[in-house]
Amino acid sequence: MPRLIRAALERAGVGGPDRVSSGVDVVGDIAIVRLAEFNRREKKRVGESLLDQVKNLRVVLEQEGGIEGEYRLRRLSHLAGEKRTLTLHRENGCAFKVDVARTYFSPRLSTERLRVAEGVGPGEKVLNMFAGVGPFSILIAKRAGVRVTSCEVNAYAAELHEENDRLNKVEELVDVINGDAMGLPRLVRTKFDRILLPHPSQADKFLATALELAKKGGRLVYYRHLPAVDEEEAAKMLRAELKGLLPPKSRSSLRRVRDVGPRWIEMAADVRLPA
Ligand SMILES: C[S@@+](CC[C@H](N)C(=O)[O-])C[C@H]1O[C@@H](n2cnc3c(N)ncnc32)[C@H](O)[C@@H]1O
Structure with missing residues (x-):
């Protein structure tokens, strides 16, 4: 979702999209971003901007590194919103309960x-x-x-x-x-x-x-x-x-x-x- 992260960076006033290498993954009401190039204060501002921007979003998490280990998990830290990793994701007419930190x-x-x-x-x-x-x-x-x-x-x-x-x-x-x-x-x-x-x-x-x-x-x-x-x-x-x-x-x-x-x-x- 490159448009979403571009808009969030602009709104947060933290510099151009050339500073991020990938878009946002939205799983249910959780957004997962990769912001390796930013400092902690900037990351929090981007997280808050995403929450303001997207109506049904409740949590913003930062992913560090790739998908790892036998269970193929993301390493995540909290940036903004509620502190949880469990959500309900809807796609193709189905609903899936997902814990983005403990399951792939x-x-x-x-x-x-x-x-x-x-x-x-x-x-x-x-x-x-x-x-x-x-x-x-x-x-x-x-x-x-x-x-x-x-x-x-x-x-x-x-x-x-x-x-x-x-x-x-x-x-x-x-x-x-x-x-x-x-x-x-x-x-x-x-x-x-x-x-x-x-x-x-x-x-x-x-x-x-x-x-x-x-x-x-x-x-x-x-x-x-x-x-x-x-x-x-x-x-x-x-x-x-x-x-x-x-x-x-x-x-x-x-x-x-x-x-x-x-x-x-x-x-x-x-x-x-x-x-
Ligand atoms: C890339 S994920 C794909 C999961 C699912 N198909 C999806 O699209 O969301 C691979 C999954 O295989 C599981 N897995 C890894 N090694 C396994 C094994 N030896 N036997 C069964 N499942 C395994 C992981 O825990 C992970 O959930």
């Missing part, structure tokens, strides 16, 4: 989630190996009316996922497993038509497990962060990686999801496994 969530993936959900056909069995608080799984269950199994290692994210299932009235369709996706072949007794691997920094390590769980002729949606200058270079890297990991005669179509940093691109591969 990115509002920037809403279009991607819709795209994936729209591709799911009737009667498919879907597995999401890295489910977070449920934004992919719940949208799929709600739109396609199919059964979804979600796996999530962060116990609090899995708990919020179950709450979100009830909130969106899909608790009869979605099963949440709190555990390591690597152990799924021992836990689930079925094979899946479609498997999602939305863990772009680690998905390659789990591809063999996904293949064990996929039906013949099944589909994978595989995400990767790649250090590339453009989509062409990123696609070349992803194609080379998949060649070494997928069974022969698999077909993949590759696409750019978003830019995730200077010279880092998130790519998706829609894979069709051989029958």
Whole structure:
């Protein structure tokens, strides 16, 4: 949201937008900003300006550094407004309870989630190996009316996922497993038509497990962060990686999801496994 941060900087009188490297993430009524170049007083002024500017905003947090660790969490500190990290986020006709400090969530993936959900056909069995608080799984269950199994290692994210299932009235369709996706072949007794691997920094390590769980002729949606200058270079890297990991005669179509940093691109591969 570059326009929002530009307006907040102007209103706070702290200098030009060339001082910030990214926009604002708005999750429910919480805004998350990155303001590494500013001093503490300036940051607070930007936080207050955002609260004045955006009607339904109640909290402004600063993110320091990237998304880190096994649970893919942001390091956050309070800048303005109420002191909390739990909120209710609405997207694509669903509502998600999210704790932005203790669970992963990115509002920037809403279009991607819709795209994936729209591709799911009737009667498919879907597995999401890295489910977070449920934004992919719940949208799929709600739109396609199919059964979804979600796996999530962060116990609090899995708990919020179950709450979100009830909130969106899909608790009869979605099963949440709190555990390591690597152990799924021992836990689930079925094979899946479609498997999602939305863990772009680690998905390659789990591809063999996904293949064990996929039906013949099944589909994978595989995400990767790649250090590339453009989509062409990123696609070349992803194609080379998949060649070494997928069974022969698999077909993949590759696409750019978003830019995730200077010279880092998130790519998706829609894979069709051989029958
Ligand atoms: C990039 S986030 C994506 C979450 C969710 N799909 C979304 O879009 O909001 C990756 C998630 O995988 C979880 N995770 C990491 N390692 C895992 C593992 N070995 N097994 C299951 N979940 C894992 C993290 O806790 C995190 O919630």
